[in-house]
Structure formats: structure tokens, C-alpha cells
Amino acid sequence: MVLVGVDLGATKVRAALGDEGGIMASCWEETDRRHGARGVTDQIIRMIRRLLSEEGDGSALKAIGVGSIGPLDLSKGCIRKPPNLPMRVIPLREPLQEAFGVPVHLLNDCAAAVLGEQFFGAGRGLEDLVYVTLSTGLGGGAIVDGHLLIGKDGNGVEIGHIVVDPEGEMVCGCGCKGHWEAYCSGANIPRYARHLLREREPEEVTSSLLLRFSDGDPQRITAEILFEAARRKDEISRWVVEKIRELNAIGFADLVNLFDPELITIGGSVALKNPDLVLEPILEKIGQYTINRVPEIRLTPLGEEIVLYGALALVRGNG
Numbered sequence: 001m002v003l004v005g006v007d008l009g010a011t012k013v014r015a016a017l018g019d020e021g022g023i024m025a026s027c028w029e030e031t032d033r034r035h036g037a038r039g040v041t042d043q044i045i046r047m048i049r050r051l052l053s054e055e056g057d058g059s060a061l062k063a064i065g066v067g068s069i070g071p072l073d074l075s076k077g078c079i080r081k082p083p084n085l086p087m088r089v090i091p092l093r094e095p096l097q098e099a100f101g102v103p104v105h106l107l108n109d110c111a112a113a114v115l116g117e118q119f120f121g122a123g124r125g126l127e128d129l130v131y132v133t134l135s136t137g138l139g140g141g142a143i144v145d146g147h148l149l150i151g152k153d154g155n156g157v158e159i160g161h162i163v164v165d166p167e168g169e170m171v172c173g174c175g176c177k178g179h180w181e182a183y184c185s186g187a188n189i190p191r192y193a194r195h196l197l198r199e200r201e202p203e204e205v206t207s208s209l210l211l212r213f214s215d216g217d218p219q220r221i222t223a224e225i226l227f228e229a230a231r232r233k234d235e236i237s238r239w240v241v242e243k244i245r246e247l248n249a250i251g252f253a254d255l256v257n258l259f260d261p262e263l264i265t266i267g268g269s270v271a272l273k274n275p276d277l278v279l280e281p282i283l284e285k286i287g288q289y290t291i292n293r294v295p296e297i298r299l300t301p302l303g304e305e306i307v308l309y310g311a312l313a314l315v316r317g318n319g
């Protein structure tokens with residue numbers, strides 16, 4: 001009995017063979033952005049075929065679980081206008097079902113991830129937990145009273161699009177203003193940093209470590225460069241990180257007030273690589289914004305593979 005889990009992200013596609021015990025083999029590629037929507041679907045099919053031929057037995061495949069970036073249309077089994085991929089509709093369920101002849105189940109990637117946390121990770125035995133990814137985008141999944149929250153189209157916990165700035169200084173990839181993701185996701189931290197730098201004297205900016213690490217070109221600022229400069233006590237970088245940490249504390253407090261979870265786990269490359277500048281500040285500041293008892297907040301032990309674990313957890317009953 002073999003299950004396949006797929007994690008479709010804006011920058012990477014991952015696929016895994018596994019069973020109820022976890023992952024047996026996995027692989028990843030950069031998401032194909034050059035061949036339109038069907039290019040992405042074909043890439044996933046190719047990766048699954050390769051895994052099955054190299055590591056497993058195709059005839060033993062029982063089901064495929066997919067955790068995907070949104071927004072999803074679960075009734076049609078596709079993604080519609082993802083803010084971080086240049087495509088309109090990406091079909092998933094039907095092409096995968098046709099290619100492999102097994103049931104295909106689809107969930108928002110963070111909804112899948114929180115399932116993965118509950119079955120394979122830090123949330124075992126818990127009925128109330130939330131997962132947050134701080135990655136290219138910013139997303140979340142929640143299990144409340146034992147129920148995975150999904151919503152009418154599959155986009156129930158789109159926390160990246162919670163408004164955290166009523167002034168709406170930054171425009172989100174979805175087109176709206178003031179959304180959390182527009183300030184704090186890996187793709188948007190550089191834009192927000194450049195926006196903030198306009199408030200500072202030009203000499204301060206040009207002499208900063210932040211600009212030196214970016215070869216003097218603000219367009220080259222990345223989240224990694226910003227955090228590295230902040231770690232080296234660059235004043236401007238620390239000031240930008242402070243703004244980000246305030247918004248993250250507000251976002252996490254909103255989740256605690258909404259869902260009253262026992263545990264929040266955090267994943268995604270921005271958080272996993274910078275716990276000192278992302279996780280610790282949230283723990284310090286969240287109490288200022290929440291009425292509910294602050295839950296345990298920690299990095300996920302499942303790391304970059306959490307959505308794969310979640311995709312396997314989603315189809316585990318099909319074995």
C-alpha cells in the first residue's frame with residue numbers, strides 16, 4: 001500500500017511516497033513558471049511517475065493527497081488566480097486522477113499542514129491547533145474542537161489576507177491593501193523594507209549594512225539579507241525588523257483570539273531560518289494584543305516537509 005503526497009508551492013513542488021507511518025521517499029523541483037498552468041500539472045505528474053518507478057510500485061498506489069497554494073476551488077479541483085504564480089486556473093484533481101486512476105484529494109497547503117502536524121508532528125493528541133507558514137507567502141491552517149476548518153471553497157483560514165494595517169500602505173499580491181502577507185512574507189519583506197527606507201535620510205540608507213550587503217541596490221534586498229544585517233546590529237535593518245515583528249505579533253494575536261488554540265506551530269523558510277528574529281519577538285509581544293490565554297508557540301518539528309506529511313495524512317484512510 002502506497003500513498004503519494006504533493007506539496008504545490010509558488011517556488012517549489014515537492015512529492016513524496018509514504019504510508020500511515022510517514023514519508024518513505026521524496027523529491028522536489030522549482031515550480032515550472034514558464035509553461036502555463038498545464039506545465040505545473042504536467043510537472044507534478046512527471047515527478048510522481050519518477051518517484052513510483054524509482055522508489056516504489058505503481059500498482060500499489062492507493063491515493064494521492066495534494067496540499068496546494070490557494071485560492072482553491074474545491075468543487076472543481078483547481079487553483080484560481082494564485083497571487084504568487086502568473087497563471088489563472090491550474091487544474092489538479094482531474095488530470096491527476098486521469099493519469100494515475102486513483103482518488104485524488106486536494107486541500108489548501110496550510111490546511112494540509114495542520115493535519116500533518118496533528119498526525120505526525122507536535123500536535124499529536126490535540127484537538128485545537130493552528131499552523132502558520134511564513135514563507136514566500138503567508139498562510140495558516142486550523143483544527144478547532146477536532147474539526148479541520150475548510151470553508152465553502154476551501155479557503156477558510158486565509159490568514160495572510162487578514163488586514164493588519166488600516167492605512168493600507170502596502171498592496172498585497174491579491175490586489176487588496178494592508179494585508180499581513182504584503183508586509184511579512186518572504187516575497188514581500190523586501191518590498192516593505194524598500195517602502196520603509198523612504199522615510200530615512202538617503203545617507204543613512206546608503207551607508208547601512210543592509211545596502212552594502214545588497215551591493216548598493218535596494219532592488220537586491222532579500223529577507224535573508226535584511227535578517228543577516230539586523231543580526232549584525234545594523235540600525236536600519238533592526239528598525240525594519242521591529243516593524244515586521246509588531247505586525248507578526250498582531251497577526252498571531254488575532255489567531256489566538258479567533259481560534260483559542262492549545263498550540264501554534266510555525267514553519268516556512270522565513271521562520272525556520274530566522275527563529276531568533278521571527279519566533280522570539282512574537283513570543284515577547286503577543287501578550288499585548290490577545291485576551292485569550294497565550295498558547296504554546298513553537299517551530300514545527302516537520303520542517304520543510306510538513307505539507308507533504310499533511311497530504312499523506314489527508315489520504316491515509318484510503319489505504
Ligand SMILES: [Zn+2]
Pocket residue numbers: 160161172173174175176179181
Ligand atoms: Zn491579500
